[in-house]
Amino acid sequence: MSSDHAHEDAPPLTEDIAPGTAADPAVGGPDRATVTVDGVEVTVAAGSTLLDAVEAVDTADSVPALCSYDRQEIGPRSECRTCMVETEADGIVPACSHPAEDGMAVSTDAEAAAEARDVNLDLVLSNHNLRCTTCGKNGRCELQDAAIDEEVEEPRYGVLDDREEYEPLDDTSSFIQIDRNKCILCNRCVDACNDVQVEGVLRMEGSGQDTRIGFQSDAETMEDSTCVSCGHCATVCPTGSLVEKGIEDATTIPLPGFTQKNSIGKSVESSGRSKGPMTPKKRDADRCESGDPSANGSTPNAPAAEDVADDGWAGFEGGEWP
Amino acid sequence: MASIIAAEGPTIRISGAGSSPDLLSVAADADVRAVEVGSTGVPALEPLVTVTDGDETAFHTACSTAEMDTIVASVAAGSDVRAAEPDAVAEHDPDTARFPAVDLSGLGGDRRRMLGGAGWRRPTNPADHEAAGGFGDPGPDAVLAAGEAIHGRGWGDICQDTPLTPTWETVRDTGGDPAVVVNGHGNPADALLLASAPYDVLDGATAVADCVGAEAVIVYASTADERAVETVREAAAEHPEGSPAIDVVAGPAEYRAAEPTMALEAVEGNHRLEARIRPPGPESVGLHGQPTVLHTPRTLAQLSASLRDGDADATRAVTVQGDVAAPVTVELAASATLADAVDAVAVDGEFKAACVGGRFGGLTRDLDVSIAPEPLTDADLGTEGTVQILAADRCVLEFVGKRAQFAADENCGRCVPCREGTTQLAELLRDIYDGSYAPEDIEELVRVMDTSSICAFGVEAGRPARTALAEFEAELQAHADGTCPTDSCPETVEVT
Ligand code: SF4
Ligand code: SF4
Ligand code: SF4
Ligand code: FES
Numbered sequence: 070m071s072s073d074h075a076h077e078d079a080p081p082l083t084e085d086i087a088p089g090t091a092a093d094p095a096v097g098g099p100d101r102a103t104v105t106v107d108g109v110e111v112t113v114a115a116g117s118t119l120l121d122a123v124e125a126v127d128t129a130d131s132v133p134a135l136c137s138y139d140r141q142e143i144g145p146r147s148e149c150r151t152c153m154v155e156t157e158a159d160g161i162v163p164a165c166s167h168p169a170e171d172g173m174a175v176s177t178d179a180e181a182a183a184e185a186r187d188v189n190l191d192l193v194l195s196n197h198n199l200r201c202t203t204c205g206k207n208g209r210c211e212l213q214d215a216a217i218d219e220e221v222e223e224p225r226y227g228v229l230d231d232r233e234e235y236e237p238l239d240d241t242s243s244f245i246q247i248d249r250n251k252c253i254l255c256n257r258c259v260d261a262c263n264d265v266q267v268e269g270v271l272r273m274e275g276s277g278q279d280t281r282i283g284f285q286s287d288a289e290t291m292e293d294s295t296c297v298s299c300g301h302c303a304t305v306c307p308t309g310s311l312v313e314k315g316i317e318d319a320t321t322i323p324l325p326g327f328t329q330k331n332s333i334g335k336s337v338e339s340s341g342r343s344k345g346p347m348t349p350k351k352r353d354a355d356r357c358e359s360g361d362p363s364a365n366g367s368t369p370n371a372p373a374a375e376d377v378a379d380d381g382w383a384g385f386e387g388g389e390w391p
Numbered sequence: 392m393a394s395i396i397a398a399e400g401p402t403i404r405i406s407g408a409g410s411s412p413d414l415l416s417v418a419a420d421a422d423v424r425a426v427e428v429g430s431t432g433v434p435a436l437e438p439l440v441t442v443t444d445g446d447e448t449a450f451h452t453a454c455s456t457a458e459m460d461t462i463v464a465s466v467a468a469g470s471d472v473r474a475a476e477p478d479a480v481a482e483h484d485p486d487t488a489r490f491p492a493v494d495l496s497g498l499g500g501d502r503r504r505m506l507g508g509a510g511w512r513r514p515t516n517p518a519d520h521e522a523a524g525g526f527g528d529p530g531p532d533a534v535l536a537a538g539e540a541i542h543g544r545g546w547g548d549i550c551q552d553t554p555l556t557p558t559w560e561t562v563r564d565t566g567g568d569p570a571v572v573v574n575g576h577g578n579p580a581d582a583l584l585l586a587s588a589p590y591d592v593l594d595g596a597t598a599v600a601d602c603v604g605a606e607a608v609i610v611y612a613s614t615a616d617e618r619a620v621e622t623v624r625e626a627a628a629e630h631p632e633g634s635p636a637i638d639v640v641a642g643p644a645e646y647r648a649a650e651p652t653m654a655l656e657a658v659e660g661n662h663r664l665e666a667r668i669r670p671p672g673p674e675s676v677g678l679h680g681q682p683t684v685l686h687t688p689r690t691l692a693q694l695s696a697s698l699r700d701g702d703a704d705a706t707r708a709v710t711v712q713g714d715v716a717a718p719v720t721v722e723l724a725a726s727a728t729l730a731d732a733v734d735a736v737a738v739d740g741e742f743k744a745a746c747v748g749g750r751f752g753g754l755t756r757d758l759d760v761s762i763a764p765e766p767l768t769d770a771d772l773g774t775e776g777t778v779q780i781l782a783a784d785r786c787v788l789e790f791v792g793k794r795a796q797f798a799a800d801e802n803c804g805r806c807v808p809c810r811e812g813t814t815q816l817a818e819l820l821r822d823i824y825d826g827s828y829a830p831e832d833i834e835e836l837v838r839v840m841d842t843s844s845i846c847a848f849g850v851e852a853g854r855p856a857r858t859a860l861a862e863f864e865a866e867l868q869a870h871a872d873g874t875c876p877t878d879s880c881p882e883t884v885e886v887t
Contacts, residue, residue, distance in 0.1 A: 087661075087662075089661075089662075089663040090665065091652065091653075091656055091661070091666060091667040091668075092656065092659065092661070092667065093667050093668050094667065094670075094671045094675070096668065096670075147668045147806075147845070148805050148806045148845075149807050150806060150807050150808050151807075153843050163843070166668045167670070168670060168671075181838075181842055184835070184839060185808075185839045185842050188835060188836065189807050189808055189839065192807050192808065192811035192815065193807055195811055195815060225832070226811075226818075254804070254805075273663065273665075273804075274663060275804060276647075276663070276665075276801070276802065276803050276804040277800050277801060277802050277803075277810065277813075278799065278804075278814055279804070280803075280804030
């Protein structure tokens with residue numbers, strides 16, 4: 070746990086970091102490789118993915134690659150699947166995490182790959198609070214860019230817009246505001262916090278629709294977490310999910326009465342305790358230690374977690390649940 | 392302990408969990424040789440008491456303590472095995488190490504080569520296993536040769552429906568510190584093998600370990616399958632050879648935990664289970680980053696049967712469940728059909744359809760399909776080795792709706808096509824009740840889940856809906872028009 074930070078002779082912090090993500094293999098190709106993308110040959114360095122090749126040429130179709138970051142020690146998470154391309158050897162694959170190997174042929178405009186990118190982008194939007202006008206990342210949001218580039222007019226599955234379904238805004242920290250309704254679960258913040266800053270604050274937790282970013286210390290709010298306010302998570306976040314406080318309304322369109330905060334309805338407010346130094350000392354070391362790692366991940370414990378909507382199949386009797 | 396195979400004088404076997412201690416004590420009081428063996432896979436016949444004397448075995452199904460008294464008295468009096476009015480009698484080789492073929496539903500045929508020890512040998516008794524030709528030392532070349540012809544069984548196997556040898560060669564060539572993982576999570580036949588014939592599984596696993604140079608075999612199973620976990624643990628402790636070391640790990644009782652990379656995550660101790668991206672797959676970067684072979688017990692039991700008697704890849708274990716009196720696991724020749732499997736159960740009501748191939752199997756009315764992987768795949772059915780029966784009063788829309796909702800609730804949450812796709816799929820199916828039936832939208836969504844999900848969970852999650860669209864178009868359309876043909880969801884159907 071991150072509380073080990075306080076001890077001089079503690080083992081390296083990374084050993085205890087539990088980001089809640091799978092131990093992925095390294096994904097780059099083993100050697101320098103020449104790949105054909107839409108008929109154009111391109112040579113990429115050892116350790117490259119197909120996305121490196123795709124990005125090096127002017128492709129037939131655009132490939133949003135929404136969750137890809139691929140700098141520092143961040144990603145690929147390969148979860149949004151808006152980077153699907155067709156390969157001769159392996160069929161349809163995600164470019165961002167598929168190793169580039171010599172002689173591979175990739176096409177971006179194959180019908181099935183284009184369909185997968187398109188549907189997956191709509192699926193990302195289906196679980197997104199798309200109130201761009203009150204969002205602090207309006208105009209500098211990668212999801213917005215992708216949706217504009219792909220000319221999404223009416224996403225086929227709609228967007229998250231039912232007030233009952235919103236997770237409350239976490240406005241407790243003096244430095245970072247979290248709006249999980251805008252999170253695309255790209256995991257960049259988790260990697261930034263754990264692998265780059267080695268702070269071990271953030272993690273991925275839950276499963277299915279309850280999957281969310283949370284805290285390794287089992288804290289419920291940013292204020293109660295062990296965050297040192299370095300801000301790296303907000304820097305890498307592609308959407309308005311993590312925004313530095315003070316600029317959370319910087320790019321909103323000034324409509325009287327509408328702000329990012331009241332656009333959702335509910336928010337969790339600061340207890341007042343976290344006001345103070347820019348980098349509040351990590352506190353409650355024993356809180357972290359008592360965090361039972363086995364509790365990691367099964368049930369998110371945010372205030373809104375209980376608001377699971379009635380699934381509509383509940384009324385059925387006699388149907389044996391498999 | 393001596394082997395019970397071909398023992399002198401009569402032997403009573405008590406098969407099936409639960410009531411055996413009572414039955415066993417009846418025999419102990421009369422000083423008659425009786426042993427507890429594992430389940431046969433046909434719980435409807437259990438407790439199943441068999442009396443073997445020389446080349447004859449008598450079968451007493453669903454045996455009560457009173458019947459046991461009669462059986463034991465008859466054996467003690469030295470009577471013929473037929474004297475105690477058995478339900479069936481079979482003749483066999485007096486030294487048979489496998490459950491003899493008998494004309495009882497679920498136990499017929501002569502194909503019990505993989506499940507042959509189940510109900511016949513004591514699961515954790517090495518002498519019984521040795522007498523059955525077990526604990527052989529086949530050598531890497533024989534193993535590599537056998538693996539060419541065997542295809543991996545089950546979605547928990549990294550060689551699902553593909554030959555084993557190329558994967559072993561990758562593991563060997565990758566170097567490092569290879570591991571062998573036995574993935575016994577989630578499939579009834581796998582749990583049965585671990586609980587009733589664990590040495591057949593371990594023989595396969597140690598043969599693979601020797602072949603790829605692995606020092607460790609890890610058996611992984613669900614905490615929900617207590618008997619399997621306990622039995623294989625005991626069997627590992629009694630295993631005569633020290634090397635490789637055998638460890639048993641119980642993982643969470645969640646459906647997704649059987650997915651091979653999530654199995655590795657669970658074995659490594661990650662409490663939040665999500666799939667790993669691949670390539671590279673576990674055969675190059677697996678357990679703790681080392682090259683890893685991961686097979687299901689069914690695959691490994693096939694391997695050890697094939698190493699013992701040749702005749703590779705010849706049978707399939709099929710579990711029939713759903714609207715049936717009692718679920719059954721049978722072993723059939725690969726040329727058998729789904730109908731042969733269904734013959735082993737009593738369907739509860741009139742047969743309507745079957746969901747073939749696991750939770751996310753395909754729906755079919757036609758049972759005249761061979762249980763081999765290719766014909767199943769061609770019919771858009773799954774190869775997981777389960778057949779779930781839907782009786783006539785079962786609503787197909789309700790069934791596939793629940794499967795979609797299950798997928799939405801139980802996925803790992805990692806990738807968009809599965810996490811969000813299953814949620815939207817459940818929505819699209821629910822919309823049918825509101826009169827909006829959009830088959831093209833469902834097909835498009837399911838296609839994308841299939842082509843772009845990270846793991847088999849998302850790839851297969853849409854199959855029940857996809858096959859229902861193809862097979863039960865009229866029934867789905869009827870819901871959109873406001874009626875449920877099976878009358879099982881009347882209140883819910885409202886057309887606006
Ligand atoms: S600001 Fe806090 S949560 Fe974000 S990266 Fe830094 S320490 Fe981690
Ligand atoms: S908060 Fe931002 S960086 Fe973190 S997972 Fe969500 S979208 Fe990605
Ligand atoms: S397909 Fe489903 S279970 Fe598999 S990685 Fe994706 S979200 Fe997880
Ligand atoms: S960019 Fe490849 S999956 Fe998101």
